[in-house]
Amino acid sequence: MQTKKFLLSEQEIPRAWYNVIADMAVKPRPMINPATHEPIKAEDLYPLFSKAASDQEVNYTDSFIEIPESVRDLYRIWRPTPLVRALALERALDTPAHIYFKNESVSPVGSHKLNSAIAQAYFCKQEGVTNITTETGAGQWGAALSMAAKHFGLELAVYMVRVSYDQKPYRRSIMQTYGAEVISSPSMSTKAGRKIITDRPNYSGSLGTAISEAVELAMSTPNCKYVLGSVLNHVALHQTVIGLEAEKQMEMAGEMPDTVIACFGGGSNFSGLAFPFLRHNLKDGANIRFIAAEPSSCPKLTRGEFQYDFGDEAGYTPLIPMYTLGHTFTPANIHAGGLRYHGGGAIVSQLKHDNLIDAVDIPQLETFKAATLFARTEGIIPAPESSHAIAATIREALKAKVEGKQEVILFNLSGHGLIDMTAYDRYFANDLTNYDVTADEIAAATAQLEKIL
Amino acid sequence: MQTKKFLLSEQEIPRAWYNVIADMAVKPRPMINPATHEPIKAEDLYPLFSKAASDQEVNYTDSFIEIPESVRDLYRIWRPTPLVRALALERALDTPAHIYFKNESVSPVGSHKLNSAIAQAYFCKQEGVTNITTETGAGQWGAALSMAAKHFGLELAVYMVRVSYDQKPYRRSIMQTYGAEVISSPSMSTKAGRKIITDRPNYSGSLGTAISEAVELAMSTPNCKYVLGSVLNHVALHQTVIGLEAEKQMEMAGEMPDTVIACFGGGSNFSGLAFPFLRHNLKDGANIRFIAAEPSSCPKLTRGEFQYDFGDEAGYTPLIPMYTLGHTFTPANIHAGGLRYHGGGAIVSQLKHDNLIDAVDIPQLETFKAATLFARTEGIIPAPESSHAIAATIREALKAKVEGKQEVILFNLSGHGLIDMTAYDRYFANDLTNYDVTADEIAAATAQLEKIL
Numbered sequence: 001m002q003t004k005k006f007l008l009s010e011q012e013i014p015r016a017w018y019n020v021i022a023d024m025a026v027k028p029r030p031m032i033n034p035a036t037h038e039p040i041k042a043e044d045l046y047p048l049f050s051k052a053a054s055d056q057e058v059n060y061t062d063s064f065i066e067i068p069e070s071v072r073d074l075y076r077i078w079r080p081t082p083l084v085r086a087l088a089l090e091r092a093l094d095t096p097a098h099i100y101f102k103n104e105s106v107s108p109v110g111s112h113k114l115n116s117a118i119a120q121a122y123f124c125k126q127e128g129v130t131n132i133t134t135e136t137g138a139g140q141w142g143a144a145l146s147m148a149a150k151h152f153g154l155e156l157a158v159y160m161v162r163v164s165y166d167q168k169p170y171r172r173s174i175m176q177t178y179g180a181e182v183i184s185s186p187s188m189s190t191k192a193g194r195k196i197i198t199d200r201p202n203y204s205g206s207l208g209t210a211i212s213e214a215v216e217l218a219m220s221t222p223n224c225k226y227v228l229g230s231v232l233n234h235v236a237l238h239q240t241v242i243g244l245e246a247e248k249q250m251e252m253a254g255e256m257p258d259t260v261i262a263c264f265g266g267g268s269n270f271s272g273l274a275f276p277f278l279r280h281n282l283k284d285g286a287n288i289r290f291i292a293a294e295p296s297s298c299p300k301l302t303r304g305e306f307q308y309d310f311g312d313e314a315g316y317t318p319l320i321p322m323y324t325l326g327h328t329f330t331p332a333n334i335h336a337g338g339l340r341y342h343g344g345g346a347i348v349s350q351l352k353h354d355n356l357i358d359a360v361d362i363p364q365l366e367t368f369k370a371a372t373l374f375a376r377t378e379g380i381i382p383a384p385e386s387s388h389a390i391a392a393t394i395r396e397a398l399k400a401k402v403e404g405k406q407e408v409i410l411f412n413l414s415g416h417g418l419i420d421m422t423a424y425d426r427y428f429a430n431d432l433t434n435y436d437v438t439a440d441e442i443a444a445a446t447a448q449l450e451k452i453l
Numbered sequence: 454m455q456t457k458k459f460l461l462s463e464q465e466i467p468r469a470w471y472n473v474i475a476d477m478a479v480k481p482r483p484m485i486n487p488a489t490h491e492p493i494k495a496e497d498l499y500p501l502f503s504k505a506a507s508d509q510e511v512n513y514t515d516s517f518i519e520i521p522e523s524v525r526d527l528y529r530i531w532r533p534t535p536l537v538r539a540l541a542l543e544r545a546l547d548t549p550a551h552i553y554f555k556n557e558s559v560s561p562v563g564s565h566k567l568n569s570a571i572a573q574a575y576f577c578k579q580e581g582v583t584n585i586t587t588e589t590g591a592g593q594w595g596a597a598l599s600m601a602a603k604h605f606g607l608e609l610a611v612y613m614v615r616v617s618y619d620q621k622p623y624r625r626s627i628m629q630t631y632g633a634e635v636i637s638s639p640s641m642s643t644k645a646g647r648k649i650i651t652d653r654p655n656y657s658g659s660l661g662t663a664i665s666e667a668v669e670l671a672m673s674t675p676n677c678k679y680v681l682g683s684v685l686n687h688v689a690l691h692q693t694v695i696g697l698e699a700e701k702q703m704e705m706a707g708e709m710p711d712t713v714i715a716c717f718g719g720g721s722n723f724s725g726l727a728f729p730f731l732r733h734n735l736k737d738g739a740n741i742r743f744i745a746a747e748p749s750s751c752p753k754l755t756r757g758e759f760q761y762d763f764g765d766e767a768g769y770t771p772l773i774p775m776y777t778l779g780h781t782f783t784p785a786n787i788h789a790g791g792l793r794y795h796g797g798g799a800i801v802s803q804l805k806h807d808n809l810i811d812a813v814d815i816p817q818l819e820t821f822k823a824a825t826l827f828a829r830t831e832g833i834i835p836a837p838e839s840s841h842a843i844a845a846t847i848r849e850a851l852k853a854k855v856e857g858k859q860e861v862i863l864f865n866l867s868g869h870g871l872i873d874m875t876a877y878d879r880y881f882a883n884d885l886t887n888y889d890v891t892a893d894e895i896a897a898a899t900a901q902l903e904k905i906l
Contacts, residue, residue, distance in 0.1 A: 003463060007463070010456060076458055077458075077832050108834070110871060151541075169875075169878075170623070170871070170875075173877050176881060177877045177881075376603045376604075379562075379604065381561070381627060416561075418563060418627065421622070421623040421627060424629075424630045425626045428629060428630075
């Protein structure tokens with residue numbers, strides 16, 4: 001019998017995060033101040049983020065950054081997560097490829113998001129902060145931060161994208177059970193929210209808008225910081241525990257991946273799995289391929305522009321150098337709410353620009369077809385976000401079959417779908433569509449971009 | 454830093470289930486045929502259950518029964534499960550007690566139910582069965598069997614208690630995603646269902662009724678067997694992987710439990726955790742205490758009668774010797790749907806009768822209060838069923854504090870509550886009550902019992 005699961009001990013939880021920027025020959029461009037066009041320094045970020053996160057954001061030199069013991073302590077609730085050989089999926093596809101997945105769905109909130117939520121909540125607590133704000137799309141990030149905030153005794157307000165707030169009441173309940181306040185975004189509680197509600201009364205919300213609201217509340221509340229769940233360098237940094245564990249576990253399996261795949265929204269789970277493996281390409285001349293799997297309805301890496309853009313809809317954030325569809329782009333209401341974001345994060349965007357990683361875009365129906373096959377073979381119902389990685393993996397495995405190639409594929413199961421069952425209901429009822437975007441729509445949305453790069 | 458999680462390797466998944474009956478001085482009474490009052494033999498069960506399960510049901514001699522390799526292979530998807538020291542809960546209670554929990558919520562369907570579902574589906578497949586039927590309350594068992602049935606290529610029909618079918622659409626969707634057919638019970642598809650719908654048009658259903666429907670469909674369908682998720686001896690047997698793993702893990706922790714606690718519906722998770730530890734009392738003169746935590750609204754062990762009774766509402770099953778509230782007893786609509794069952798299973802009932810185990814009954818509001826504390830300390834939102842075990846654990850830990858006793862408590866976290874969030878919503882909205890039953894109601898429901906014991 002082949003070994004199916006590769007487990008590490010609690011002692012093998014990584015002691016440091018991996019900071020890929022230190023090893024990149026071409027560094028990501030800095031964020032810039034939209035008023036002055038000056039590069040952003042750590043101090044410029046202190047009013048908004050914790051000092052520790054701000055410092056990490058602009059750390060271009062240290063390859064490894066120590067994980068505080070209090071953070072590792074909370075990681076122990078569910079980490080290390082299993083690496084699993086998807087033997088049943090391989091059999092169903094009749095492929096010579098070896099398929100592995102890192103199972104981040106075993107966390108108490110059902111996704112990888114806790115990896116950064118715990119770190120950021122800890123830094124805020126250490127620095128004497130009492131209140132924090134954030135945004136959430138489908139609710140995975142909001143649930144994670146709610147759990148972390150409660151642990152460290154912080155008050156948390158979460159702006160949840162309206163379409164998810166209405167369609168995913170369970171996620172809202174999870175945040176409330178952990179003790180957080182949840183507000184449907186756009187809301188009347190902020191200037192940014194009031195403006196968009198007035199301009200577009202039926203607007204179903206977006207991550208960009210929810211970020212604007214959370215930033216505004218943090219900036220106008222005493223002793224309050226803002227915490228972001230993706231996109232930024234320090235979030236990618238915290239997520240590297242995924243790939244660092246997976247590296248050791250692939251060693252246990254006696255293989256190294258030829259191809260590493262993760263779904264792509266703002267970049268947090270993709271970066272987390274990919275960067276520790278990318279290190280081997282950057283440092284040791286390895287030739288691993290990296291594929292970011294994004295939705296066809298929100299294809300920033302495959303069809304966006306590499307330019308400076310705001311991280312939020314209202315334009316409160318610094319300008320970030322990234323592949324973007326424009327910060328006013330409103331993605332269709334696909335069920336992978338966590339992937340409904342207009343831009344790609346500075347590091348990943350630079351890597352894509354330099355051809356160090358690839359991206360594919362996948363239509364919604366293909367992701368649910370892949371998810372159903374995965375559920376019926378491996379037994380785990382995946383989150384709609386993670387299903388993009390599964391679909392991309394299945395494409396690769398079938399290509400390997402045609403080519404007769406024993407390719408080793410590793411993907412990230414970033415979360416389970418047990419709280420997304422209405423999406424599956426609609427899929428089985430033939431009530432889902434593919435929502436494509438046209439070149440004209442993308443051109444219109446990117447027309448207002450700051451042409452700085 | 455204290456170790457929090459105790460993990461076993463895949464190789465340490467048990468190779469045999471533990472059959473406690475072999476070690477009991479006073480054996481459970483046999484099931485009997487209601488028409489003849491003759492004891493039931495394995496052959497009498499063959500028409501209904503798989504042969505293997507039927508043989509296990511009446512095996513009074515073998516202490517250990519080998520787990521087939523195909524079953525162990527599927528167990529590897531999520532087993533071994535972690536044993537966790539609940540350090541944060543201990544701190545919150547300020548108790549000298551050491552609290553451990555076995556985390557069965559990490560299974561892909563979120564509960565311990567897969568342990569028996571996989572075994573029973575495998576036996577049916579081995580014996581050439583093509584179709585199976587079952588019942589489900591809250592949906593945990595139905596989800597587990599759906600996953601197992603799909604793996605072995607069996608067609609499955611699940612009768613789901615109407616109140617859960619209507620209130621828990623996500624569980625229904627999970628079963629459908631795994632490919633099962635789900636029918637709201639009572640239904641028009643069986644004689645038993647039609648009768649009860651006609652007699653009581655607004656009846657919200659019960660496990661007893663759903664069992665009647667599933668049994669009737671199995672008996673009237675060619676090449677079809679019935680599969681049960683609790684109560685019976687062979688189900689308890691399969692669940693002992695929980696306690697067998699926990700035994701090794703407590704050894705790793707360097708402690709043995711003074712008290713073992715699990716919630717109690719039909720007995721499957723209680724038996725699974727308790728029996729391997731009970732062995733030390735029966736064989737080695739140990740003095741571990743066992744507490745079954747049942748809902749105050751369905752208190753068969755604490756306030757029922759020890760008598761022969763049917764396992765289902767319509768009276769299709771053999772008579773089972775058990776603590777029961779009467780097979781026509783309709784439990785209140787508490788959110789712990791998996792504990793809404795009138796009887797207690799032959800082994801557990803005999804053990805309770807012989808004072809080898811204890812039971813407590815816990816009001817609904819206390820379970821949600823305990824669940825919320827657990828979520829906010831240990832980070833995991835528990836299933837309403839499992840919250841009964843948490844509430845009983847907290848009672849014990851607070852008693853230990855008063856007595857200044859360093860008691861070691863082990864409880865079973867049988868499942869997570871991520872699919873039960875409406876229940877938490879109602880709790881936070883002060884919209885839940887305690888639903889007690891009166892002595893008169895119990896007397897009325899038990900009046901029709903067969904007085905054979």
